[in-house]
Amino acid sequence: MDISQFFTSADLFGIAPEIILTVTALSVLTLEMLHVSRPGIILMVAALGLFLAGALAINTSGDEQILFGGMLVLNRFSVFFDFLYITIGLLTLIFSQGYLEKRGSASRGEYPALILFAIIGMMLMTRANDLVIVFLGLELLSLSLYILVGFLRHDQLSNESGLKYLLLGAFATGFFLFGAALTYGAAGTTNYNGIVTAITNNTILSDTYLFLGIGLLLIGFAFKVALVPFHMWSPDVYQGAPTTVTGFLCTAPKAAGFGALIILFNRAFVDIHYQWQDIFWILSAMTMTIGNISALIQHNVKRMLAFSSVSHAGFLIMGILVLNETSISAVLFYLVVYSVVNLGAFAIVSAAEQEERGLNLKDYRGLAAQHPWLSAAMTIFMLSLAGFPPTAGFVAKFGLFSAAVSQGYIGLVIIAVLNTLISIYYYLRLVVNMYMQKEESTLILSYKMLAIVFVGLIAIMMIILGITPGYLLEIVTEAASTVA
Amino acid sequence: MGIAFGLISGSFPSEKYVRNSISLSCGNLKYYSKFADSKRVKKSMYRDFGTIFIFIFLGIVLVYVPLLIQKLVAPSNPNPDKLATYECGEESEGSAWVQFNIRFYVVALIFLIFDVEVVFLFPWAVVFNELGMLAFVEMAIFLIILLIGLAYVWKKSDLDWVKYNVKYGRGRYASLIEKPKPVQES
Numbered sequence: 001m002d003i004s005q006f007f008t009s010a011d012l013f014g015i016a017p018e019i020i021l022t023v024t025a026l027s028v029l030t031l032e033m034l035h036v037s038r039p040g041i042i043l044m045v046a047a048l049g050l051f052l053a054g055a056l057a058i059n060t061s062g063d064e065q066i067l068f069g070g071m072l073v074l075n076r077f078s079v080f081f082d083f084l085y086i087t088i089g090l091l092t093l094i095f096s097q098g099y100l101e102k103r104g105s106a107s108r109g110e111y112p113a114l115i116l117f118a119i120i121g122m123m124l125m126t127r128a129n130d131l132v133i134v135f136l137g138l139e140l141l142s143l144s145l146y147i148l149v150g151f152l153r154h155d156q157l158s159n160e161s162g163l164k165y166l167l168l169g170a171f172a173t174g175f176f177l178f179g180a181a182l183t184y185g186a187a188g189t190t191n192y193n194g195i196v197t198a199i200t201n202n203t204i205l206s207d208t209y210l211f212l213g214i215g216l217l218l219i220g221f222a223f224k225v226a227l228v229p230f231h232m233w234s235p236d237v238y239q240g241a242p243t244t245v246t247g248f249l250c251t252a253p254k255a256a257g258f259g260a261l262i263i264l265f266n267r268a269f270v271d272i273h274y275q276w277q278d279i280f281w282i283l284s285a286m287t288m289t290i291g292n293i294s295a296l297i298q299h300n301v302k303r304m305l306a307f308s309s310v311s312h313a314g315f316l317i318m319g320i321l322v323l324n325e326t327s328i329s330a331v332l333f334y335l336v337v338y339s340v341v342n343l344g345a346f347a348i349v350s351a352a353e354q355e356e357r358g359l360n361l362k363d364y365r366g367l368a369a370q371h372p373w374l375s376a377a378m379t380i381f382m383l384s385l386a387g388f389p390p391t392a393g394f395v396a397k398f399g400l401f402s403a404a405v406s407q408g409y410i411g412l413v414i415i416a417v418l419n420t421l422i423s424i425y426y427y428l429r430l431v432v433n434m435y436m437q438k439e440e441s442t443l444i445l446s447y448k449m450l451a452i453v454f455v456g457l458i459a460i461m462m463i464i465l466g467i468t469p470g471y472l473l474e475i476v477t478e479a480a481s482t483v484a
Numbered sequence: 485m486g487i488a489f490g491l492i493s494g495s496f497p498s499e500k501y502v503r504n505s506i507s508l509s510c511g512n513l514k515y516y517s518k519f520a521d522s523k524r525v526k527k528s529m530y531r532d533f534g535t536i537f538i539f540i541f542l543g544i545v546l547v548y549v550p551l552l553i554q555k556l557v558a559p560s561n562p563n564p565d566k567l568a569t570y571e572c573g574e575e576s577e578g579s580a581w582v583q584f585n586i587r588f589y590v591v592a593l594i595f596l597i598f599d600v601e602v603v604f605l606f607p608w609a610v611v612f613n614e615l616g617m618l619a620f621v622e623m624a625i626f627l628i629i630l631l632i633g634l635a636y637v638w639k640k641s642d643l644d645w646v647k648y649n650v651k652y653g654r655g656r657y658a659s660l661i662e663k664p665k666p667v668q669e670s
Contacts, residue, residue: 016641022629026629026632029632029636032636033636033639033640160574205529
């Protein structure tokens, strides 16, 4: 028996980005061990690894490749997500420069290493063509995030949120695993193609088990992407986590969760879509409404953004419900805009955050007089999240809603539009606090030049994308065409 | 239940029992007709489940019947000395619910990782000759990654049991903090 019959060099080349990222993470840890204390060097190494992984991911994009005997599938969709994760990881690393020191923790090499490991997990999730691999990626992602959330060891809020996330996350993982087991019991395989074959050939052992399995899998995912009623962890965890980690937490894992959800439901369970679409309808309506209404009464910026991200998950789930190529490309567009904007917003929040204050909406009063450019950037981010026309957020929402309307989900779109109107209140409240209060701002913003440059770039990009979204639209349409 | 009953009362489930049990468990005619399509697979699978049911049933019986007999037959007159945790005379102090030093968890985690490593190493070593060079390289990569982990733990002085300084600490550990700086409660 030769082990090389189980995989070929093409398989290894396919997972080259993951291998590069693993090597990078390990070298970052080694550097940390060797007491290379300058955070710049560690950041450079991590960034180099991310660039290399990105370049390799581009290289492998082409026709659809099936790796490891159908365990992984490489196509434009997965490459798109690889890119999204790498971008988010890079931006997070840039924005976290100096943040941990500010919060009284030593600069540690584990931080970039854990982010790299999380990215590997997410890459596996969207490349997966098998429930087992999704589970593997989900675990790698979650374990890294549990540590990242509780990274400030001396901070009680951070500890609390880390423990809370660990306990609830482990519980949700149990649901996911049960769902995978029941799906396996019903279909006789965990492979997506196998599940599709089993459903079309009507060799499903028991419909009850299959539906139970789908439901439990959905619960597992709903927890990870914080859909109502599985969102209860998100405000507490987002508030307690170090702010830069919160930025990472509410963008990349959410994108990964939605990516895996799209592949799972639009590939494996697409033939029985009439069975699960109603659940998605209810989840979407509930998530949007409850997320938005809860965000209305928040005074803490991080909690407000947490609830806003819950409501955005509600909009996104609408795209999966609609189930055609347009809607999926709209979801991808939305994910890009949402992720980048949130990262920018959290970067500004982390710059404004101080020992005891800087997190309440009141603290932002009169900020525009002192920091006009940062306030302008924050305003663009808020407008983009709310979906105002000149920004990319409008194009994203418009694409999603029009895809839903074209498939006849008028009721849901009405709920979504009403929710968008509600959300304008709390997004603009921050802007009003910054611009229209006469008080003198006492916030002292601390930031690195590089981070500010990138915040500015994101803000400009959001405007440009809002006016000429064609380039990104082309990419997302191409990516979506490989799934739908 | 239908299957278990069928298996225990008769020797083997006849097709009738299998069908009955399926229609019972689903309670829906639609499922019944669907199952009839690929009867063979289902029958063998449900038979396997029957074996499991017997196993569970016997497990419960073998545990609880002796306990029940013991309860009925044995005389019972408890006293405080008899009910003590250590009947040999050692007096127990306090409760078992005390806070353990966090270092036990670190050691347990490190142990667990290398324990699992051995689980992977053992089957590989058994068929080493047949697997050849590629498997050796793979295992070497696996071990290198673990060794980096071990070196990391070592370097971070998590293997030292007696610590002369710590990064964060409260209470009796507060005096071990490297730079004397008051830890703020948030």
